[in-house]
Amino acid sequence: MSSLLGEKIRRLRTGKGYSLDKLAELTETSKSYLWDLENREAHRPSADKINKVAAALDVTPEYLLSERDVAPDEKIADEAFFRKFRTLDPDVKKKLRKIMDAFDEE
Structure with missing residues (x-):
């Protein structure tokens, strides 16, 4: 029996069209570890893995x-975006800001 955490991971992963292999690659972890997260009840992942x-x-x-057990809303998506944004290279941030400024000019 899977946990709510596992169900959320599976639903989001399949919604993005990711295989376990793809998510393992993106998260630098093993496919078997992710399978365990999705399918076993008593799994306690580290903060690093969850991040x-x-x-x-x-x-x-x-x-x-x-x-x-609710679908992620726009607020969750925005928070995730800004967490990623903070880790980007300064040049990439500058380019994204220019793109956003172009939308304001319309």
Whole structure:
């Protein structure tokens, strides 16, 4: 029997069209570890693993760990985006800001 965490990971992973292999590659972990997360009840992943899985699935770690079984909303997606944005190379951030400024000019 899977946990709510496992169900969320599976739903988000399949929604993005990711195989276990693809998510393992993106999170620098093993396919078997992810399978365990998705399918076993009593699994306690580290904060590092949860952060990597959340980032790969474009959600926040808080969303994955919450006891509520709701689809991620726009607020969750925005928080995940800004967490990724903060880790980008400064040149990439500058380019993204220019793109956003172009939308304001319309």
